[in-house]
Amino acid sequence: MIACIVIPGFELRAALRLRPALALEPAALAPEEGTEPRLGPVTAAAEAAGVRPAMRLGEALALCPSLVLVDPDPSTAEREWEGVLRRLEDVGVAVSGAEPGVVYFETRGVERLYGGVEAALKKAVGAVGSSWDARAGAAGRRFAALAAANVARPGQILVVSDEHARNFLAPLPLDLLPLDESRQQELRELGVRKLGELAGLPGGAVAERLGPDGRRAWSLARGGDRRRIRGRRPPAELVESLEFPEAVANELTLRRAFTVLLDRLLERPDRDNRFVRKAAVAARLVGGGSWRRTVTLRNPTAERDRLRAAVGPKLMELPAPVIELRLELVELSDSRGQQLELVRTARAETGVRLQEGLRQVRASTGSGSVCTVVEVAPWSRIPEARALFVPRDD
Amino acid sequence: MVADSGSSRALRTSRRLNEPRPALVVATGAGVPRFVNRQSVALLREEWRVVDRWWTEEPIARRYFDLVLDSGQNVVVFRDEERSCWFTQRA
Numbered sequence: 001m002i003a004c005i006v007i008p009g010f011e012l013r014a015a016l017r018l019r020p021a022l023a024l025e026p027a028a029l030a031p032e033e034g035t036e037p038r039l040g041p042v043t044a045a046a047e048a049a050g051v052r053p054a055m056r057l058g059e060a061l062a063l064c065p066s067l068v069l070v071d072p073d074p075s076t077a078e079r080e081w082e083g084v085l086r087r088l089e090d091v092g093v094a095v096s097g098a099e100p101g102v103v104y105f106e107t108r109g110v111e112r113l114y115g116g117v118e119a120a121l122k123k124a125v126g127a128v129g130s131s132w133d134a135r136a137g138a139a140g141r142r143f144a145a146l147a148a149a150n151v152a153r154p155g156q157i158l159v160v161s162d163e164h165a166r167n168f169l170a171p172l173p174l175d176l177l178p179l180d181e182s183r184q185q186e187l188r189e190l191g192v193r194k195l196g197e198l199a200g201l202p203g204g205a206v207a208e209r210l211g212p213d214g215r216r217a218w219s220l221a222r223g224g225d226r227r228r229i230r231g232r233r234p235p236a237e238l239v240e241s242l243e244f245p246e247a248v249a250n251e252l253t254l255r256r257a258f259t260v261l262l263d264r265l266l267e268r269p270d271r272d273n274r275f276v277r278k279a280a281v282a283a284r285l286v287g288g289g290s291w292r293r294t295v296t297l298r299n300p301t302a303e304r305d306r307l308r309a310a311v312g313p314k315l316m317e318l319p320a321p322v323i324e325l326r327l328e329l330v331e332l333s334d335s336r337g338q339q340l341e342l343v344r345t346a347r348a349e350t351g352v353r354l355q356e357g358l359r360q361v362r363a364s365t366g367s368g369s370v371c372t373v374v375e376v377a378p379w380s381r382i383p384e385a386r387a388l389f390v391p392r393d394d
Numbered sequence: 395m396v397a398d399s400g401s402s403r404a405l406r407t408s409r410r411l412n413e414p415r416p417a418l419v420v421a422t423g424a425g426v427p428r429f430v431n432r433q434s435v436a437l438l439r440e441e442w443r444v445v446d447r448w449w450t451e452e453p454i455a456r457r458y459f460d461l462v463l464d465s466g467q468n469v470v471v472f473r474d475e476e477r478s479c480w481f482t483q484r485a
Contacts, residue, residue: 243407373411381444382454383483387411 001107001117001159002229003093003138004145005128006152007084009041009053010101013132014077015070016043018288022068030069031057033319040072054181075282075290075326082235087127093120094231104145104229107138121157130155139165143224147176147195165223170196177217183210195221235278238271238329240264242390247286247321253376254315254322260374260390261327262307271332275300278331279311284324291318300333358392367391414481417471421480427459430471430482437462444472458485 007013012029016022026049029040037057049064060067081100088095092113093105105124107117114120121136128134133155137148140162147169148158160168172195174184187210192198198206199221207215219225240261248254258281265271277300282292293314301307311327341348358370368391375387420429427435440460447454455475462468470485 245408245410374408381446383412383485384410384414388408389411390408 001138001140002142002145003105003107003117003121003124003136004142004149005088005103005124005134005136006146006149007101007128007132007134008150009043010081010132011072011074011077012041012043012070014080014100015073017076017080018073019070022070025068026051026064026066027068027070028053028060030071032072071287071289073290075284075292078282078292084128084132085232087129088124091123091127093124094229096229096232102146102149104142105231106229117159118157121159125155125157139168141165141224141226142229143220144169147172150176166196166199169221169223170194170199172196174198174217177220179213179217183213183217186210233331235330238265238268238332239326240268241324241326243324244322245388247323248376249318249321250377251315254318254325255312256374256376257325258312258315258327259308260372261325262304262311264392265327265329266302266304266307271302271329273302273336274332275302275335276307276329276331277333278329279307280328280330281311281314282326282328283318283322284326285318285320286323287320289320291320291322293317294330296331300335412484414472414474414483417480417482419471419473419480421473425457425473427461427471427480430461430463430469433463433465433467435461436464436466439468460485 009029012027013023015029016027023043024045026043026046028042028046028051031037031039038054039051039057039060041053042051046060046064046067049067051060051064051067055063057069077100081097085095085097085103088103088105092110093107094109096104098104107120110120110123111117114123117138121138125134125136135149135152135154136157137145137150137152137160138157139145139148139160144160144165148160151172152158174187174193174195176195177184177198179187187193187198192201198218201218203215203218206218210217242257242261244257248257276297278294278296280292280294282290284290295311295314297306297310362370370392371389372392373387374390376385378386380386418429418431419427421427426438426441429435438459438461440458442458444454444456444458453476456472457475458470458472460468460470469482471480471482473480
C-alpha cells in the first residue's frame with residue numbers, strides 16, 4: 001500500500017517553532033514578498049475568527065484586526081522538514097517528500113517489521129513527533145492515500161482498501177484536487193461539488209471543457225494512477241556557515257563571504273573528492289526571518305569557479321541584511337574520478353608547500369590558529385569594518 | 395535542510411581586523427592630543443572626523459588625529475565622542 005503523512009500548515013508551524021505562544025493566537029503566514037497578497041496557512045484561533053488560508057490580506061485584516069502576520073522562515077521549514085524525513089527514514093521507511101508537509105512511502109517494506117499496515121503507520125506518525133499533529137492515510141493509490149490523510153484527525157490513521165476507494169473519495173470536496181481556484185469555481189458553477197460527481201462525468205467531456213488539468217483531476221477523482229513510490233536519496237551533510245559581527249547587505253561583502261564558505265566546503269575531507277550535484281545557500285536575516293535558495297547543477301562539479309558562477313548570483317535575491325550566511329552541499333555525486341594534470345605547474349607546487357606549512361602550524365598550535373583576512377568593505381570610512389579575520393581549518 | 399549532526403557542522407565566528415585599542419591621551423582644552431601613552435606629541439599631521447551609522451542604535455562619531463610623537467613614532471588616535479574616550483587605531 002501507499003502511505004501518506006500530512007502535516008497541515010507545515011510552513012506556519014515551522015515558522016512558529018521560535019514563537020510557540022503565537023500558535024494559540026490568531027496568526028497567519030504572511031505572503032512572500034513580490035507575490036499576490038494572499039495569506040498562507042492560519043492558526044486555529046485565526047480560523048475561529050473567520051480567517052481562511054489563501055484569503056486576501058486586506059479581507060483577513062478587516063475580519064480579524066488582531067491577526068498576527070508571521071514572516072515565512074523557509075530555512076527553518078526546510079531544516080525541520082529534513083528532520084521529519086530523517087526520523088521517518090530512521091524507522092525504516094523509504095520516503096518521497098512531495099512538498100514540505102506531505103510525504104509518501106510504500107508500506108510493503110515495513111509491514112512485516114511492525115506487524116501490519118496500521119502498526120507501521122502508527123510507528124511512522126510517532127516518529128514524526130506529536131508536536132506536528134501529523135495525520136496518516138494509506139490506500140492502494142497515491143491520491144487516495146493523500147485524501148485519507150487529509151480527512152484524518154491529528155494522530156489518526158485512516159486505511160482505505162482498494163475496493164472502497166471510489167466510495168471513500170466520492171463525498172470529499174474538490175479542494176483536495178490540484179486544480180486552481182478558477183477551475184474549481186467553474187466546476188462548482190456547473191453543479192460539481194464533490195469528487196464523486198466529477199468522477200461520474202465522461203472523461204472526454206471533462207478534458208474538452210477543462211483541458212489537461214481537468215482531465216488529470218478527473219483521473220484523480222477516480223482514484224488516480226498506480227505509480228510506485230520511489231524513496232529519495234538521503235542528502236549529504238556538508239554545511240559551513242559564517243556569522244557576521246553586524247548585519248551585512250553589501251553584495252560584494254556577501255560574495256566574499258560566500259567564496260570563503262565555498263573554499264572551506266571544497267576543502268572538507270568528508271567531501272571525499274565527490275562532485276557537487278546540488279548546493280543551497282541560506283541566510284539568517286536581520287529581522288529574524290530566513291532565506292534559502294537551492295541550485296541543481298547540470299553537470300556535477302567540484303570546480304570553485306563554476307560553483308561560484310552557478311550559486312553566487314542567488315545572493316542578489318536576498319531580501320534583507322544578513323547576520324549569518326550558510327552554504328550547504330545538499331547532494332554529491334557518487335563518482336570521484338578527476339583527470340589530473342600531466343605536469344604540475346610551479347604555482348601549484350607552491351600552493352602544496354604552503355598548505356603543508358599551514359597544516360604543521362595548525363598541528364602545533366591547535367584548531368583556529370590559522371586565519372585568513374577577508375576584505376569585506378575596503379571602502380568603509382570605519383577602519384575596523386574593512387576586513388574580517390576568518391578562521392581556516394582546511 | 396540538514397539535521398544537526400554535531401561535529402560536521404562547525405560554526406566558526408569571524409572577528410574584525412584592526413579593532414580600536416584604548417589609549418591614554420592628555421588633550422588640550424581644544425581637544426587636541428598633547429600626550430599619547432605618556433609620550434608627548436611633536437606634530438599634528440592631519441585631523442578628520444568620521445560620523446556614521448547615526449541611524450542605528452550604535453552611532454559612530456569620532457575625531458581622528460594623525461600624530462608624530464617625540465620618539466618619531468607615527469600614531470593615529472581618535473576620540474570616541476559617543477563614549478568620551480580615546481583609542482588608537484591604524485587608519
